[in-house]
Amino acid sequence: MPYGNYMRINRFSPGLQNEPELYTFNDNRMNKEVTIEDRLWDFIDGLSSPAEKSAIETLIAENVEWQRKYKELLNVHQLMVGSELEEPSMRFTRNVMEEIARHQVAPATKTYINKNIIRGIGAFFLSLIAGLLVYFFAMVKLPSDSSTRSQPVNLPSMNLEALDKVDYGKLSGNLPVTLFMLITVVMGLVLLDLYLRRKKEQVS
């Protein structure tokens, strides 16, 4: 099937019985129209792949419905291409120049936003997060067990049951800590979003 998920809709279009599996996602007249229009707009905008382009050219040449739709859309396209921009008043340029004579070009943002300040703010938040972690561990009451404290930590044999005995209530009941954690998480997500967006832009 050359066009992905398209399904045949021959029973709605008597003229298309001989055109295999080209037209739509569903057996539905409206969807068929939408799909034809989408494909024709891509064709008109020059966004179709070479294979798609030649398939559409054939359809336009041989199929009355496609011909009619193509002509309709091409008319809209040509009207838009031929449309004119609105003109402001004759004095517009002079008005702008008189206005900007009273202004000066502001220095570029990057010249007055010091990167060290941004780094400083970042360091401040990182130290806050580190402080939170320290606070978290300070509040946690690990069960006292002299045998494990005096010996070197042996990970495989570490008693994980001790974590179940941790007093988490001290943290969950503390409003400032909860708020701080929420703000930190939100900020982290915002930063992650910004980073991923930038990555996406770079890739595209």
Added chain:
Amino acid sequence: MELTDTEIIKRVLAGEQAFFAQLVQRYQSYVFTLVLRFTDNREDAEEISQDVFVKAYRSLADFRGDAKFSTWLYTIVRTSCITFLRKKRLETTSLDNERTSMQVESRQSGFTANAIEQKSKHAMVNAAIRMLSPDDSQILTLFYKGEQSLEEIGRVMRLDPNTIKVKLHRARNRLKEKMEKHFSYAVRELYED
């Protein structure tokens, strides 16, 4: 020989303010048309457009040249229009808002078939565009008149190019519907040509 946008900007940044007039002349219709997509009042549109160029001049040092000047200018148009409309207390909280579209439509209800049929195709297209929502009419203007690619429009509108493509298709379909509904006589003539 005509200077490129980048060359003009360099001259302006070097202190030759008069060169900015060339940029204004080059883009005044584009900016004015885009502003008219937000407000159909020509006086307001002219005031906002003037403000756009003043802001562009003041922030010219921030234009990095990694996008077209027209793309950068559009970001100023958009924020200026939204600020202006908020000041005027018009309902512009969401440009996608269907109510905005309805308002535009009702404002344009004076454009009846009889009044327009005698006018040129240009007038018909512009009247039909003004009936669309600001989002639709902007995408059409940016694509056809700003010669912006789907990627460039996506960048300034902060949307994925595929979303812009879908929006563009829908905007053109809605434009076609408006023309067929309000200017049926002229459209029939066009189809028969």
